[in-house]
Amino acid sequence: MIKIDNLIVQFGGMRPINELSAVLTAPVAGLIGPNGAGKTTLLNVLSGFVKPIQGSVALGERPLLPMTPLQRVRAGLRRSFQTEQVVEDLTVAGNIAAITDHVVGAGHHARAVNQALAFAGLTDVAERLGQSLNLFQRRLVELAKCVVGEPKLILLDEPAAGLTEEEGKAFRELVLRIPAEFRAQVLIIDHDVDLIRSMCSETMVLDYGKLLALGPTQSVLADPNVRRAYLGEF
Numbered sequence: 426m427i428k429i430d431n432l433i434v435q436f437g438g439m440r441p442i443n444e445l446s447a448v449l450t451a452p453v454a455g456l457i458g459p460n461g462a463g464k465t466t467l468l469n470v471l472s473g474f475v476k477p478i479q480g481s482v483a484l485g486e487r488p489l490l491p492m493t494p495l496q497r498v499r500a501g502l503r504r505s506f507q508t509e510q511v512v513e514d515l516t517v518a519g520n521i522a523a524i525t526d527h528v529v530g531a532g533h534h535a536r537a538v539n540q541a542l543a544f545a546g547l548t549d550v551a552e553r554l555g556q557s558l559n560l561f562q563r564r565l566v567e568l569a570k571c572v573v574g575e576p577k578l579i580l581l582d583e584p585a586a587g588l589t590e591e592e593g594k595a596f597r598e599l600v601l602r603i604p605a606e607f608r609a610q611v612l613i614i615d616h617d618v619d620l621i622r623s624m625c626s627e628t629m630v631l632d633y634g635k636l637l638a639l640g641p642t643q644s645v646l647a648d649p650n651v652r653r654a655y656l657g658e659f
Contacts, residue, residue, distance in 0.1 A: 426450050427471070427578065427612065432480030434466055434634075441466040442477065443634035451627030452604035453611045455642060457618070458631035459654060464614050467631070468580050471612075472504050473497050484578050498527055501577025501609070503570070505584055509563040513556035517547050520555055521569050528574025537573050544606070545569035545599065561592040568599060576609040583615050597624055622646060630654070 434442035469475040473494035
């Protein structure tokens with residue numbers, strides 16, 4: 426569960442997040458909004474890359490804002506980025522192993538890597554270098570890194586962008602398995618409304634840094650205010 430209370434982020438005279446309060450409880454939740462709505466800024470606050478001037482954020486009952494980014498990773502926060510963070514000269518297994526030093530106890534690294542490889546369907550390419558991977562495989566590596574070491578919250582930023590229809594379907598099915606298999610909540614940012622509709626039982630909509638809507642995805646996407654602000658309908 427993510428709890429956000431009266432959050433304000435200010436850059437000069439601009440507030441990309443402005444008095445935002447919300448509670449997200451769904452196993453897989455969506456975050457949408459028009460360009461400039463504050464979506465990526467919110468992910469950066471959750472990750473520890475941006476410091477708000479006011480408010481609080483908690484993962485369950487644990488306050489996030491006092492923690493460094495590394496402390497948040499150790500507390501169970503994981504994130505993927507729009508541009509894959511795959512190290513070209515490491516193997517697939519090596520890319521996944523790189524995170525285990527921070528989140529897995531001594532003596533359990535190999536097991537954690539193998540579990541992540543198996544989950545993402547990457548066991549057969551475990552020894553291939555990152556530079557040899559296609560886009561879909563890179564996305565799978567990113568997802569595998571997110572499930573290492575007892576994650577609590579996984580933030581996915583446009584995770585299916587550029588994938589074929591078949592690849593996107595396979596990727597979505599993996600993400601939907603995460604809450605049951607890893608007991609982690611997933612928050613997805615995406616511009617693809619159909620993807621959000623098919624994956625997220627709860628969706629939050631931001632507009633100019635403010636909360637426009639939050640609730641069951643079908644109801645939110647049918648909201649006239651959301652359709653005007655996000656879908657361009659009148």
